[in-house]
Amino acid sequence: MNHDEPWVVSDPSYDADQLNPKLKFAYWEGHRDFAYDLLHFVRPARLVELGSQYGCSLFTFCQAVRDFKLNTEINAVDMWSGDIGAEITGEEVYALVQKTAATYYPEVKLHLFQMRFDQALPDFANESIDILHIDGGHTFEDVERDFTTWLPKLKENGIVLFHDVYSPIDQGSCDHWEKTKREYDCYFDFTHSCGLGVLFPKGRYWYDKLEAAGFFKYYKDLYFYRSKYKYTQARFDELKGLYEERYQAIEQQSKMIDERDARIAADEKLVAEKDAAIASQAKMIDERD
Ligand SMILES: C[S@@+](CC[C@H](N)C(=O)[O-])C[C@H]1O[C@@H](n2cnc3c(N)ncnc32)[C@H](O)[C@@H]1O
Structure with a gap:
């Protein structure tokens, strides 16, 4: 392997x-x-993801493969059944994932494995995966099992991504990361968005390449700040949309109130006219009598 690309x-x-x-x-x-x-940067030949759900991470990988015309094979394993844990997932989520893949990423070599992680193991030869992303169950035991059973499938110098390593709700995956990063000693992590651990358990080739490309010195923090900015912007746009909807509803209602007031005023005028006519008729009757 010889890689001298810059980090972009x-x-x-x-x-x-x-x-x-x-x-x-x-x-x-x-x-x-x-x-x-x-x-x-890495241009992996094969990526495996354990836990895809709606595909936030999965379609990020697909987007990169499509945009950079990478020759990466992407494999996503998930039950998509709602049976495991309290995850909100099920056939309708799987259908949406399939539709998204077919709509936007038809040219990507994407394989969806609707099964348990351990059931997909025989489909992958040992030392055949460049990047493994672990984001399934979040107890310590879940992550430990997924990591240890899939580690033999990772190539020399392969990279493992762990989500939820600084999660406010999943202590198990955080504890697992604390233990694992010390054990392997070649890693870095992000603390935002529930945390992402990046581990180099079978050789530091890519860690050194990242360092040589200035990733740790110039770029790593940028992803933290950019993520905060983008999230705030997206929330702002969402709230602005809600505000505009509410404003339009209030406008509509005040228009209806004005129309109703105008109708009441017209009715009051009619009643007053009718009262005047009755009074005039009563006067005429009095005069006639
Ligand atoms: C946290 S979600 C994945 C989130 C996803 N990576 C994203 O970017 O939004 C975890 C997923 O893993 C699946 N899952 C958990 N344990 C599993 C197992 N042992 N086998 C198959 N799927 C599993 C659940 O069905 C769920 O859809």
Whole structure:
């Protein structure tokens, strides 16, 4: 392997958001720009993801493969059944993932494995995966099992990404990261968006290449600040949309109130005219009598 590419900071747009705008607010969202640029840098031949759900991370990988015309094979394993843990997922989520893949990423070599992680193991030879992303169950035991059973499948110098390593709700995956990063000692991590651990358990080739490209000195923090900015911007746009909807509803209602007031005023005028006519008739009757 000989790699002397620079680290390039891109400004991607994620097409999958058009079919599922919720992806912009997924827990993984803050790692999209980093993962996109990482794929550009590493140009992996094979990536495996354990846990895809709606596909925030999955479609980030697909977007990078499509935009940079990478020859990467992407494999996503997930039950998509709602049976595991309390995850909100099921056939309708799987259908949306399939539709997103077919709509935006037909040219990407993407394989969806709707099964348990351990059931997909025989489909992958030992030392055949360049990047492994672990984001399934979040207890210590879940992450430990997924990591240890899939580690033999990782190539020499392969990279493992762990989500939820600084999660306010999943202590198990955080504890696992604390233990694992010390054990392997070649890693870095992000603390935002529930945290992303990046581990180099079978050789430091890519860590050294990142260092040589100035990643740690010049670029790493940028992904943290950019993620904060993008999230705030997306929330702002969402709230602005809600405000505009509410403003229009209030306008509509005040128009209806004005119309109703005008009708009441017209009715009052009619009643007054009728009262006057009755009074005039009563006067005429009095005069006649
Ligand atoms: C946190 S979600 C994945 C989130 C996703 N990476 C993203 O970017 O939004 C975890 C997913 O893993 C799946 N899952 C958890 N444990 C699993 C297992 N042992 N086998 C298959 N799927 C599993 C769940 O069904 C769920 O969809």
